[in-house]
Amino acid sequence: MITGSRMAVVDENADALGVPRKQLMESSGNAVARVVRQVADPGATITVVAGRGNNGGDAFVAARFLDEFDLEILLLGRAETITTDIARENWDALCQAEYDARAVRDSRSLSLGDPDVVVDAMLGTGISGDLREPAATAAEAVNDSDATVVSVDVPSGFDADTGTLPDSAVDADHVVTFHDSKPGLERLEATVTVADIGIPPAAEEYVGPGDLRRLAGRDRSARVFVIGGGPYTGAPALSAQSALRSGAELSFVAAPDSVAGEIQGYEPDLIVQPYEGERLTPDQVDGLVETATKHDDVVVLGPGLGTADETLDAARRFLESFEGPVVADADALSVVPDVDTEAEVVCTPNSRELAALGGPEVDDLAENAHEVERIADELGHVVLAKGAVDVISDGDRTRLCRAGNPGMAVGGTGDLLSGVVATYLDSQDSFDAACMASFTTGRAGDTLYDDRGTGYVASDVLERIPTALGDATDG
Numbered sequence: 001m002i003t004g005s006r007m008a009v010v011d012e013n014a015d016a017l018g019v020p021r022k023q024l025m026e027s028s029g030n031a032v033a034r035v036v037r038q039v040a041d042p043g044a045t046i047t048v049v050a051g052r053g054n055n056g057g058d059a060f061v062a063a064r065f066l067d068e069f070d071l072e073i074l075l076l077g078r079a080e081t082i083t084t085d086i087a088r089e090n091w092d093a094l095c096q097a098e099y100d101a102r103a104v105r106d107s108r109s110l111s112l113g114d115p116d117v118v119v120d121a122m123l124g125t126g127i128s129g130d131l132r133e134p135a136a137t138a139a140e141a142v143n144d145s146d147a148t149v150v151s152v153d154v155p156s157g158f159d160a161d162t163g164t165l166p167d168s169a170v171d172a173d174h175v176v177t178f179h180d181s182k183p184g185l186e187r188l189e190a191t192v193t194v195a196d197i198g199i200p201p202a203a204e205e206y207v208g209p210g211d212l213r214r215l216a217g218r219d220r221s222a223r224v225f226v227i228g229g230g231p232y233t234g235a236p237a238l239s240a241q242s243a244l245r246s247g248a249e250l251s252f253v254a255a256p257d258s259v260a261g262e263i264q265g266y267e268p269d270l271i272v273q274p275y276e277g278e279r280l281t282p283d284q285v286d287g288l289v290e291t292a293t294k295h296d297d298v299v300v301l302g303p304g305l306g307t308a309d310e311t312l313d314a315a316r317r318f319l320e321s322f323e324g325p326v327v328a329d330a331d332a333l334s335v336v337p338d339v340d341t342e343a344e345v346v347c348t349p350n351s352r353e354l355a356a357l358g359g360p361e362v363d364d365l366a367e368n369a370h371e372v373e374r375i376a377d378e379l380g381h382v383v384l385a386k387g388a389v390d391v392i393s394d395g396d397r398t399r400l401c402r403a404g405n406p407g408m409a410v411g412g413t414g415d416l417l418s419g420v421v422a423t424y425l426d427s428q429d430s431f432d433a434a435c436m437a438s439f440t441t442g443r444a445g446d447t448l449y450d451d452r453g454t455g456y457v458a459s460d461v462l463e464r465i466p467t468a469l470g471d472a473t474d475g
């Protein structure tokens, strides 16, 4: 089962792996034609009703595989307003090859006639909200006809994220859905065919650029609260700075007053909240929990805290009382296995820290992904295990991320990662947040590698985070 929005992620990842969408569209159209041939008698009349998106594009392809029928293709709207290049190219091909294809500019003038089969390709997974015109009138016409209706991907009007089918949607007899079934399709009376369209399994297994699409349209509203510093100052600063670079609105560092000035000195945009002392101690915990809870902050617990007994005790107590989202990194990781917490925790261990959590000490983490899955399951938290290939698991779902290069082994990149995970945790499911953060940081490093090999440091990677995000957060 895959939702419509996850499908868009997978489709972009497939494209990045060298399987372009137009190729997938060719497979989709072919699969639709196969089902149409099964349900239509030889010589039957078929009307394709297509929208202006890729759902329509699939049907334009299907048309080329249905020569034995009496075929008419109707486009709802003007050809110039087809929304994607690949759908337009397939439309143009039909027109140039003299298929019976025409644009219906006004839905009131839509006359379906009396076809034996209607191919419903008005809307697929790109729909938002109730059916608008001209699709609404066209759906009514399709439902009023006696034709056998074959819907492309989903019945037009169906919401492939929530599985809801409004009354105004197309009432399909057959649905040819792509790659995997969509939530809610099984509740329809229609016969559902799931068609393999050649998406490589790696497009789902490996985190890719498509995953960053989940950030589209997000608000810049995350508040990240880094509890770190004491023996070290660079680590909490980098974590808080990367939160800002990846889209946090505000980034706070709670740190001992002995080092607060130094942390502030790295960047004026950080808000440093000093507490008395030289390291984190249990006395501070109530105040920190209260602050983070009051402001709905996402917490990063660990960078530069050190391993003093009283500090680890404080980290343990923090996790016992805090119930919000937390990224547990570095020194704080060692306390995670023995705390009972209500917090939504993402653990970001390196290989040494993973071994301390009970994981394997291996060079090839990807080969041992099942071990990471086991640890995530035992801990009951998401684990993002950092290696040449990162492995992310919530104990049930497990994915790999191979963005990044050997230069990323430099100190401080893990601190950056924790801040990015925290920012994404504000708006995303914790497993997805971890996957996207791994890809973002790795890709930031890759833009540097292209320019200067491995000769870069964590603060260089920091400056490349916005580049790595590219246009992913637009619209």
Ligand SMILES: NC(=O)C1=CN([C@@H]2O[C@H](COP(=O)(O)OP(=O)(O)OC[C@H]3O[C@@H](n4cnc5c(N)ncnc54)[C@H](O)[C@@H]3O)[C@@H](O)[C@H]2O)[C@@H](O)CC1
Binding pocket: 007, 008, 010, 011, 024, 025, 028, 051, 052, 053, 054, 055, 056, 057, 058, 083, 084, 122, 123, 124, 125, 126, 127, 128, 129, 130, 131, 132, 133, 135, 152, 153, 154, 178, 197
């Ligand atoms: N994701 C994938 O891997 C693949 C997707 N394919 C096809 O692409 C489809 C998704 O294509 P698109 O994202 O272009 O979207 P659609 O073709 O589903 O629809 C997009 C169009 O619908 C309009 N629209 C949105 N909400 C509406 C509403 N409530 N009422 C009326 N019009 C509305 C939009 O303005 C836009 O023009 C899939 O369903 C599938 O058929 C296939 O080509 C192959 C691979």
Ligand SMILES: [K+]
Binding pocket: 055, 120, 121, 122, 123, 124, 151, 152, 153, 154, 155, 156
């Ligand atoms: K459809």
